[in-house]
Amino acid sequence: MPTRPQVYRPEAKLLDLGDGFFDPVAPADFPETRLRFRNDRAAAQIGLDTLTDDEWTRHFGRFEPLPGTLAQPFALRYHGHQFRNYNPDLGDGRGFTFAQMRDDRGRLMDLGTKGSGQTPWSRAGDGRLTLKGGVREILATEMLEALNVPTSRTLSLIETGEQLQRGDEPSPTRSAVLVRLNHSHVRIGSFQRLAYERDEAGLRKLVGYTLRNLYDKDSEDPVRLLDLVVGRTARLAARYMAAGFVHGVLNSDNINVTGESFDYGPWRFAPTWDPAFTAAYFDHQGLYAFGRQPEAIHWDVMQLAVALRQIADSDPLVAALDQFGPRYQPEVTQAILWRLGVRPRDPDTDRDLVQATERALRTSGVGIDRFFFDAFGGNLPGTYAEPWTDVRAALASYEPRKGRSHAYWSGEPCSMLIDEVEAIWAPIAEHDDWTLLNAKVAAIRIMGDALAE
Known part of the structure; x- marks a missing residue:
């Protein structure tokens, strides 16, 4: 229909x-x-x-x-x-x-x-x-x-x-x-400004606006808002990791309160599972490196809690903030299982599979996109030797959430590494030729259709 x-x-x-x-x-x-x-x-x-x-x-x-x-x-x-x-x-x-x-x-x-x-x-x-x-x-x-x-x-x-x-x-x-x-x-920084100016009436108004219009909650409770933002941003951090994505500038003015990624300046997709991989050439300390993104987002959400302290008691705010880690763990498990194309089993088994996958990716140097393409549906090819033995054995007990009948699986994995970004831009800059960009957008959407539920 x-x-x-x-x-x-x-x-x-x-x-x-x-x-x-x-x-x-x-x-x-x-x-x-x-x-x-x-x-x-x-x-x-x-x-x-x-x-x-x-x-x-x-x-x-x-x-x-x-x-x-x-x-x-x-x-x-x-x-x-x-x-x-x-x-x-x-x-x-x-x-x-x-x-x-x-x-x-x-x-x-x-x-x-x-x-x-x-x-x-x-x-x-x-x-x-x-x-x-x-x-x-x-x-x-x-x-x-x-x-x-x-x-x-x-x-x-x-x-x-x-x-x-x-x-x-x-x-x-x-x-x-x-x-x-x-x-x-509406950003975490929107609340920080009001707190900086000690505008308690403005803080309450923004809390109410956010809960009513962005979360469909008939509430003006700042603790309730923080709890919701913690959940959404933990999900965002988890899905960055599963995607192999590095935002580059996870400042508190770049984190919106719906947990939706936006404002792309320096960004990269990591070629391999390298926790130290950075996107911004000026991030000399690796503050927003691939493996530190959950920590960085949690720190930003902490600044929201600090701002809301002007209109709420600290104990319930701290309690809500402390849920970031416990919420992140199941979110990253779910995100990686989704990219593996398998259905969850039980929390302990799923967590073991995800941890084994992360270890093997980190130690093997296999490309992130290559691995998830090959492993989709739970059948890891025999060409993956050590350190993949445990991953292959664990995947064998999982049910695929979707088959590999889509035409996408008969080709090569769709990636977006920096060399390809430059290759797509070059003909636009030199000849005003948009063919590669349009073709890449089409290819990405085909991949999305193959991965979607």
């Missing part, structure tokens, strides 16, 4: 917070708007897939307001810890929220931007996004979605015709504006 088309259901819940939480801004007036990527699969979930290309460009390149939602864009205010150093001078410096609507699951969604121009929080930046940065975000979000990681979706990428100067890539370089679809842009 065909799925009914999603009806466009606009909202403007952000206005309930009042103007102390954001600043009205105007989008940049770009020299040109050339549509480079439109994600109709994501747009269909919010009732916007029927837009013509001209309408799409007007809304997502010129930011003509969508009907029934926010009448103007708003740059959100927040603070945050950046590499554990507190920064009170943050906020949306090259982006804004310009629309809200319900998706096909009834969730409140935000449309936010990256590269849409300067705001009061730009801190001498130009407010722009490089075209390469936009391409990289498309690749990150598509890959993470396919690998079952809760993530923002790249809805649109439009080239804007400006030449940008950047110190970390050949310049001048091309510019773009990106639109992301997110289940909220």
